[in-house]
Amino acid sequence: MLKNTFKNPLLSGFYPDPSICRVGEDYYLVTSSFVYYPGLPIFHSRDLVHWEQIGHAIHRPDQLDYKNCETSLGLWAPSIRYHEGTFYIINTFVSEGREARRDNYIVTAKDPAGPWSDPVFVEGADGIDSSLFFDEDGSLWYVGNFISEECRYEGHHGIYLNELDTETFQFKGPRYIIWDGFKTRSKWIEAPHIYKKDGWYYLLVAEGGTFVNHSVQMARCRTINGDYEICPRNPIITHRHLPIENPISVTGHADIVETQNGEWWMVLLAVRPYVGGHYNLGRETFMVPFVWAEDGWPMIDNETGMVQTEERLPNLPRTIVPLIPTTDNFESETLAMQWNTIHPPVEPFYSLTERPGFLRLSTRPEVLEEICTPSFVGRRQQHKTFLARTAMEFIPQTESEEAGVAILQDDRFNYIMVVIEKDDELRLELHKTENGTRSLISSVPVKRNKRIYLSIQGNVTDYSFYYGYDEQEMILLASGLDASLLSSVVNEGFTGAYMGMYTSSNHTESFNHADFDWFSYQGE
Numbered sequence: 369m370l371k372n373t374f375k376n377p378l379l380s381g382f383y384p385d386p387s388i389c390r391v392g393e394d395y396y397l398v399t400s401s402f403v404y405y406p407g408l409p410i411f412h413s414r415d416l417v418h419w420e421q422i423g424h425a426i427h428r429p430d431q432l433d434y435k436n437c438e439t440s441l442g443l444w445a446p447s448i449r450y451h452e453g454t455f456y457i458i459n460t461f462v463s464e465g466r467e468a469r470r471d472n473y474i475v476t477a478k479d480p481a482g483p484w485s486d487p488v489f490v491e492g493a494d495g496i497d498s499s500l501f502f503d504e505d506g507s508l509w510y511v512g513n514f515i516s517e518e519c520r521y522e523g524h525h526g527i528y529l530n531e532l533d534t535e536t537f538q539f540k541g542p543r544y545i546i547w548d549g550f551k552t553r554s555k556w557i558e559a560p561h562i563y564k565k566d567g568w569y570y571l572l573v574a575e576g577g578t579f580v581n582h583s584v585q586m587a588r589c590r591t592i593n594g595d596y597e598i599c600p601r602n603p604i605i606t607h608r609h610l611p612i613e614n615p616i617s618v619t620g621h622a623d624i625v626e627t628q629n630g631e632w633w634m635v636l637l638a639v640r641p642y643v644g645g646h647y648n649l650g651r652e653t654f655m656v657p658f659v660w661a662e663d664g665w666p667m668i669d670n671e672t673g674m675v676q677t678e679e680r681l682p683n684l685p686r687t688i689v690p691l692i693p694t695t696d697n698f699e700s701e702t703l704a705m706q707w708n709t710i711h712p713p714v715e716p717f718y719s720l721t722e723r724p725g726f727l728r729l730s731t732r733p734e735v736l737e738e739i740c741t742p743s744f745v746g747r748r749q750q751h752k753t754f755l756a757r758t759a760m761e762f763i764p765q766t767e768s769e770e771a772g773v774a775i776l777q778d779d780r781f782n783y784i785m786v787v788i789e790k791d792d793e794l795r796l797e798l799h800k801t802e803n804g805t806r807s808l809i810s811s812v813p814v815k816r817n818k819r820i821y822l823s824i825q826g827n828v829t830d831y832s833f834y835y836g837y838d839e840q841e842m843i844l845l846a847s848g849l850d851a852s853l854l855s856s857v858v859n860e861g862f863t864g865a866y867m868g869m870y871t872s873s874n875h876t877e878s879f880n881h882a883d884f885d886w887f888s889y890q891g892e
Contacts, residue, residue: 771871
C-alpha cells in the first residue's frame with residue numbers, strides 16, 4: 369500500500385541552496401555546485417517529490433572560467449525563473465575569497481535541459497545569492513545581498529534591489545536598499561527572493577549564517593522598492609533552537625512555489641548530522657508545506673512547524689522517474705549526469721571513446737591535494753552508509769605514477785587508494801591528506817595483474833578500504849579510518865564528500881593512462 373508521505377531530503381547528498389519554479393504542471397529546481405563541473409544541476413518533477421536530473425546550466429568549459437577556485441568558491445546559490453517562454457538562471461560566481469569579489473551573471477534557455485546561453489555578467493552587481501523577479505508590468509528586477517560599508521557588527525549585510533534592462537540584463541535606474549540587516553540585527557542576511565501575492569511584494573531571505581543559526585525570514589511591502597515590513601513571526605522556519613545532533617539541522621536558504629492546485633511548498637537546505645555534529649553529505653535539499661495565515665504571513669503547515677524526516681505528500685499526481693543505476697558501465701560516449709570533475713576540463717583528460725566500454729583517465733602532473741584540475745571523475749556521497757567499487761586496469765610506467773580511487777571533501781582533506789610501482793614491485797597504497805599534508809597509512813604488495821578491484825565502504829563513523837583480484841573478492845587494506853576527516857565542519861566548507869576515480873604522475877610528465885571498466889555505488 370502506498371504511503372501518503374514522502375521522506376526528506378528530496379535530493380540526498382551535496383545539493384544546497386535550492387531554487388524552484390513551476391511552468392504549468394512541471395517543476396524545475398536548480399542547486400549550487402561550487403567548483404564541480406558541469407555546474408548548476410537542473411532537475412525536473414511533476415509531483416514535487418520524485419526528481420530527475422535533466423541537465424546543467426554550466427555545461428561547456430568555455431561558458432565560465434572557474435579561475436582555479438578552491439572547493440568552496442565557484443558557483444554559489446543560483447535562482448531559476450521562467451518568463452514568456454524563456455528560463456532564466458542568475459548565479460553568483462565567487463573567485464577571490466568568500467568575502468571578496470563576487471560576479472553575478474545570467475544564463476537563459478528555451479529548454480531547461482539545455483543548451484544554456486553564455487553568461488551575461490551584470491556590471492556593478494556585487495553581493496551574493498542574486499535572484500530575478502518579473503513584475504506584472506513587464507519590468508525585470510534584480511535582488512541581491514550586499515556587505516554593509518558601515519559594518520556595525522559581524523555579519524552586517526543587507527538586501528538591495530535594482531531594475532534590469534530586459535534586453536541587456538544591465539542595471540538601470542536607482543539602487544534601493546530594501547532590508548538593511550541592522551533593522552533587525554540580522555547576521556549574514558542573504559538568499560533573497562521576491563514574490564507577489566494579494567497586492568503584496570513578499571521578500572524571503574536567509575539569515576544567521578550557513579551553520580547552526582541558519583534560518584528563513586520574510587518581509588513585505590505594497591510597493592516593490594518601498595519600506596518593507598518585517599514578519600512578526602520571524603524566523604518563519606529554523607532549527608537553531610535544537611541540538612546540532614537533531615536528525616535535521618542547519619535549515620535555511622529557501623525558495624517557495626505554488627502548485628497548480630493552490631498548495632504552497634518551500635524547498636530549503638538542511639543537513640543530517642552524524643555523531644558529534646559532523647556531516648559528510650554536505651547540505652541537502654528538503655521540502656516543507658506552508659500556508660498563508662489570516663494575517664497574510666506564512667506559517668509552516670505541519671504539526672511541528674519544522675522540517676521533518678517524513679512529510680505528507682503534495683496534492684499532485686504521483687509521477688515516478690527513473691532511478692540512477694547503481695552501476696555505470698561507461699558504455700555511453702558521454703558521462704552520466706551524476707559525474708563531475710573538479711573545475712572544467714579545459715584540456716580533456718578523460719575519454720569514453722578511446723577504449724569503448726571504459727572510462728580512460730590520462731595520467732597528468734596535477735595532484736588531488738592541491739588546488740587544480742586533477743584527473744579525477746567523481747560523484748557525490750549521498751548516503752550515511754555506502755559501498756563504492758570499481759574495476760581498474762593500470763600499469764605504472766614510472767614510480768611517480770599512481771591510479772586508483774579517492775574520497776574527498778576538498779584538496780586539504782581526503783583519502784586516496786592507488787596502485788604504484790616501487791622498487792620493481794607493484795604496490796597498493798592508502799594515503800590520508802589532512803590539512804593539506806599527505807601521509808601514508810597502509811601499503812601492501814599486489815599481484816601484477818592487469819585488473820584490480822577497489823572498494824570504499826563508509827558509515828557515520830569510519831571508512832574502510834578493500835581490494836581484490838576478482839569482482840567478488842574484498843581483501844581489507846585498512847579499516848576504521850575516521851570519517852570526520854571529510855566532514856564539512858572540519859574543512860569549514862560548503863560542499864559535501866565526493867568519491868571517484870583518480871590518476872596522477874605527481875608533478876612529472878606522463879603519457880600513461882588508467883582504464884576503469886565500471887563504477888558502482890549503493891547506499892542506505
